[in-house]
Amino acid sequence: MAAVHPSRTHEWWRDAVIYQVYPRSFADGDGDGTGDLAGVRANLPYLAQLGVDAVWFTPWYSSPLVDGGYDVADYRTIDPAFGTLDDAEKLISEAAEHGIKVIVDIVPNHVSDQHAWFQAALAAGPGSPERKRFHFRPGRGENGELPPNNWPSQFAGDTWTRVPDGEWYLHLFTPEQPDLNWNHPDVRREHEDVLRFWFERGVAGVRIDSAALLTKHPDLPDFTEGVDPHPYLDLDEIHDIYRSWRAIADEYGGIFVGEVWLPDPERFARYLRPDELHTAFNFNLLACPWDPERLRRTIDDTLAEHAPVRAPATWVLCNHDVTRTVTRYGREDTAFDFDTKAFGTPTDLELGTRRARAAALLTLALPGSVYLYQGEELGLPEADIPLDRIQDPMHFRSGGTDPGRDGCRVPLPWTAGEPHSGFGGATEPWLPQPAYWPRYAVDRQLEDPDSMLSLYRTALELRRGTPGFGDGPMTWLPSDNGVLAFARTDGLVCVVNLRDHPVELPRHTELLLASAQLDEDGRLPGDTAVWLRG
Numbered sequence: 001m002a003a004v005h006p007s008r009t010h011e012w013w014r015d016a017v018i019y020q021v022y023p024r025s026f027a028d029g030d031g032d033g034t035g036d037l038a039g040v041r042a043n044l045p046y047l048a049q050l051g052v053d054a055v056w057f058t059p060w061y062s063s064p065l066v067d068g069g070y071d072v073a074d075y076r077t078i079d080p081a082f083g084t085l086d087d088a089e090k091l092i093s094e095a096a097e098h099g100i101k102v103i104v105d106i107v108p109n110h111v112s113d114q115h116a117w118f119q120a121a122l123a124a125g126p127g128s129p130e131r132k133r134f135h136f137r138p139g140r141g142e143n144g145e146l147p148p149n150n151w152p153s154q155f156a157g158d159t160w161t162r163v164p165d166g167e168w169y170l171h172l173f174t175p176e177q178p179d180l181n182w183n184h185p186d187v188r189r190e191h192e193d194v195l196r197f198w199f200e201r202g203v204a205g206v207r208i209d210s211a212a213l214l215t216k217h218p219d220l221p222d223f224t225e226g227v228d229p230h231p232y233l234d235l236d237e238i239h240d241i242y243r244s245w246r247a248i249a250d251e252y253g254g255i256f257v258g259e260v261w262l263p264d265p266e267r268f269a270r271y272l273r274p275d276e277l278h279t280a281f282n283f284n285l286l287a288c289p290w291d292p293e294r295l296r297r298t299i300d301d302t303l304a305e306h307a308p309v310r311a312p313a314t315w316v317l318c319n320h321d322v323t324r325t326v327t328r329y330g331r332e333d334t335a336f337d338f339d340t341k342a343f344g345t346p347t348d349l350e351l352g353t354r355r356a357r358a359a360a361l362l363t364l365a366l367p368g369s370v371y372l373y374q375g376e377e378l379g380l381p382e383a384d385i386p387l388d389r390i391q392d393p394m395h396f397r398s399g400g401t402d403p404g405r406d407g408c409r410v411p412l413p414w415t416a417g418e419p420h421s422g423f424g425g426a427t428e429p430w431l432p433q434p435a436y437w438p439r440y441a442v443d444r445q446l447e448d449p450d451s452m453l454s455l456y457r458t459a460l461e462l463r464r465g466t467p468g469f470g471d472g473p474m475t476w477l478p479s480d481n482g483v484l485a486f487a488r489t490d491g492l493v494c495v496v497n498l499r500d501h502p503v504e505l506p507r508h509t510e511l512l513l514a515s516a517q518l519d520e521d522g523r524l525p526g527d528t529a530v531w532l533r534g
Contacts, residue, residue: 013205013255013278013369014312015470016053017460018103020373022320023060023082024068024430025411031425035411037083037091039424043414044091044098046442050377050453051460054101056207056257058320060088064114066176067393068320068409070209071112075194092202101204103257108191109210110177118178126167133184135170137220144168150222151232154210157397170220172213172232174393182214182241192248199252206249207281211258211271214238234267242276249278257281257314265305272311279369282314286322289335290355290527292482292498299366303474306368312471313368317359318376324408327382329355343403351527353379357455357515358496358529362484364459365494365531367474372456375412378440379452382407389432406431416441455515462512462531468492477506487534496529508532 021040029038037060047055059069062077069079078088092102111118117133124130126138137148139162147160148168160168161175170179180187195206215235223231242256249256255278262268271277288298306313317325322336330352331345356379363370385406390396392404411429415422416438423429438444445453463469468490479485482499485506492512497503502523505511510533511518519525 012053012101013257015472016101016369017051017364017463018054018056018369018371019047019050019052020056020058020319020371022058022068022374022409024065025409026374027412027414028424028427028429031427032081033424033427033429034081035423036081037078037087041087041091041094044094044100047095047100048098050457051464052100052372054103054204055095056103056205056371057105059105059107064112064176066112067174068405070107071110071114071174071177072107073112073114074116075106076197089201096202102202103205103207103255104198104203105207105209106191106194107209108180108182109213110171110173110179113176113178121169122163125165131167133181133186134178135181135216135220136167137170138166139168149220149231151220152223153397154213155394155397156399156402170216172210174397179216180214182216182238183218188241188244192244195245195248195254196252199248199254203254205255205257205278208256208258208277211242211260211277211280212238212262214241234262239270239273239276242271246275246277255279265301268305269309269311272306272309274309279312279314281371282316285363286316286318287336289333290329290359290498291334292484292496295362295498296476296484303367313366314371315363315366315368316371316373317356317363318373318408319371320373320409321405322408324380324382325356325359325376326352326379328352329359338402341402343401347381349381352381353452354516354527357452358498358527360452360456361459361494361513361515361529361531362496364463365469365486365488365492367470367472367488369471373408375408377453377456378412378442378445380410380412380440383410383431383434383437385410385431391431410434410437413437413441415443455513458513459531466490466492466512491534493532493534494529495524495532497524497526500526502526505530505532506534508534 024035026035027039027043029036060078060082061072062074062079063069063071078085095102121130121134138144140146144166151159153159154172162168171177212234215237217231221231257279258271258277260271260280284298284302288294302313327347330348390404390406392406394402395404410431411423413421419426420429421437421441445451468488475487477485477487480503483503484496487493502519502525505524512531514530516528
């Protein structure tokens with residue numbers, strides 16, 4: 001069993017390193033080309049040796065997989081592609097034996113159109129009790145041929161779909177993901193039961209997808225840009241839901257992390273009040289370019305947002321929706337924005353990898369917890385998916401202009417010399433791996449002390465064993481332009497050089513770790529980070 005640092009036994013979530021598993025692409029245990037829970041169980045030793053505290057699983061429930069599992073048909077069953085409920089229970093138990101906690105993903109804004117409730121609503125017809133669990137409305141226009149309102153989609157495309165009897169139903173995402181009506185008591189009661197179902201099976205926490213979208217204005221008025229209140233984003237009533245959820249989590253000692261995209265820091269902080277969510281998934285750093293002034297401002301803003309409610313910040317460089325870090329940092333525009341994704345963007349992977357290594361040490365040294373998306377520890381780039389193999393609905397709903405999110409979801413390479421880089425058996429994975437994927441394989445990187453995997457393992461070991469890291473205070477130190485330098489407690493210092501030439505290190509007694517070798521004069525090269533003891 002992996003050793004657990006004493007600081008992580010109390011409110012472990014305040015400084016945890018949480019590894020995100022996208023089950024379809026982590027490891028294939030039965031050789032059918034799709035990752036599954038058996039594959040995760042077989043690789044729990046890998047995760048323990050990596051040094052993570054918890055694993056967050058994107059949805060593993062029964063689903064048609066129209067949107068990568070975020071179209072849930074049944075929260076109490078595991079999708080057959082991934083295994084069974086028994087497999088999930090064994091995984092939760094075995095992870096605990098390795099000192100790893102499990103966080104599951106709940107998608108409360110919508111369900112799959114194959115969900116029993118929605119199928120019953122379609123069959124029952126207009127005005128029925130079954131339809132009141134969703135947002136069914138008559139259309140506008142002389143014959144109801146126009147959608148009930150003008151709300152924009154979270155994906156490209158329409159937000160309303162008309163059914164054969166003439167009514168329309170709301171879906172902020174794809175038509176296969178009808179939105180639930182959170183004013184209905186059945187919806188609230190069902191989700192509270194689902195939370196209890198998973199807490200009783202030993203999960204340590206729940207990640208809440210699209211956490212600010214649940215409640216809608218009852219009149220479903222038209223949307224006008226810049227006019228408040230927004231008809232479906234961050235309505236005040238949503239906090240009643242999370243207060244009731246927090247009471248359930250407290251019964252079981254569980255925690256929540258919310259996916260909250262909000263530009264207003266005061267509104268954002270409301271979700272993290274002591275009787276609501278424990279943490280929120282922080283997108284500010286993920287979207288920030290590799291620029292010293294922007295990074296420092298982002299770090300300061302993030303810490304300031306969390307300070308009023310004394311919640312820990314979370315830091316993340318990438319997830320299953322975002323262009324991979326080494327690719328993003330190797331581009332001329334190093335920021336991330338869904339609206340600017342395009343095919344054929346030039347990338348310098350050598351530069352991007354160097355920056356990603358430095359960014360790893362930066363994030364792991366900041367106060368709070370860190371989320372690590374699978375494959376980031378291998379330095380995987382964004383893969384180019386052939387057009388005829390793309391599956392992401394974002395691509396199709398954009399009319400083919402958006403490459404979609406499949407490029408960051410390609411199955412992991414485990415063993416360089418095996419078929420499909422050891423992902424599973426002889427069957428080709430559900431998404432094609434690039435020909436160069438074996439060079440990133442786990443077995444090769446374990447043999448290389450300078451690999452990205454070796455860097456992460458060393459960094460996580462140091463972070464786990466050094467009380468000055470994790471949650472707690474930080475202080476910016478004087479530094480040259482283009483250099484970020486800050487101190488943690490216990491004499492720990494992190495320095496990141498974002499310039500294109502070396503800089504002198506501050507006075508120190510010990511060099512703990514560097515993302516790249518210092519130059520021959522002992523200076524810190526450009527796009528390199530270092531941990532020091534002062």
